[in-house]
Amino acid sequence: MRAQPAALTAPPAPLNRSNHRSAYTAFFRKSASFWLALPFPLGLLLLWALAAQQGWVAPQVLPSPQAVLATFTELIQSGELFDNLKISFLRVVLGFGVGVAGGLLLGVAMGLSPLFKDYFYPFFKAFSQVPVLGWLPLLMLLVGIDEALKIILIAKAALVPIAVNTYKGIENVPARYVDVARVLRFSRWQLLWRVIFPAALPPIWNGVRYGFTHAWLALVVVELLASSEGLGYMIVFGRQLFQLDVVIAAVVVVGVVGYLGDQVLARIEVILLGWRRSGF
Known part of the structure; x- marks a missing residue:
């Protein structure tokens, strides 16, 4: 009797369930973190409703959640909320874009050129210590x-953390990475694009996220101080007219939009740094 080929007689390979297990583990971790974070805001909401x-507290000072929800619905239906949100969003996109470009340029220059860092970093450090409000009177003039x-x-608010994180990320690239690149005879551009920037990308992207928050x-x-449109203006206008329901509704929108923006950047970070999980 002829021996059958090994491919026919070998037992089937066991199914690899590591990917499924890791997916389930990530799902349960996210679910657990969500449920652990939920009681605190729910408790505040219940306390707010009970106090109202x-x-x-007087309703003129702390309106009820029902009143705030009714005002929020009215602002949506009238289009006032979306108009002010659009104006604020366009402002932050333009300012953040300028801050990202300037912060990356400064951070890369300070990280790659010790001479530039020695001349420019003391001035940059002093510049970064002045808060946004400190520049407001001068810039208004x-x-x-x-x-x-x-x-x-x-x-300015976005530029500072982006420049600092970019500079620190490039400066802290392990020297052994550069040594390996030199052994492989990488050119300067290959060293930058295949070694320095990929290794410094995590702190750089952290700086981008911090920059967006700032x-x-x-x-x-x-x-709040110098505008007649936008979410901040809605807060000031509501306070001036003692419409605290408008103030609270605008504050909630500010918090939610800021959180969603940071989450979008976090998802982009997962895509950009996906190669790290593959063990590259």
């Missing part, structure tokens, strides 16, 4: 209170 119902003022201040905060601050 029992009259612990130079550029007025139009859109240029808001874009400049938002860009830009969004600066947007609200600028609109």
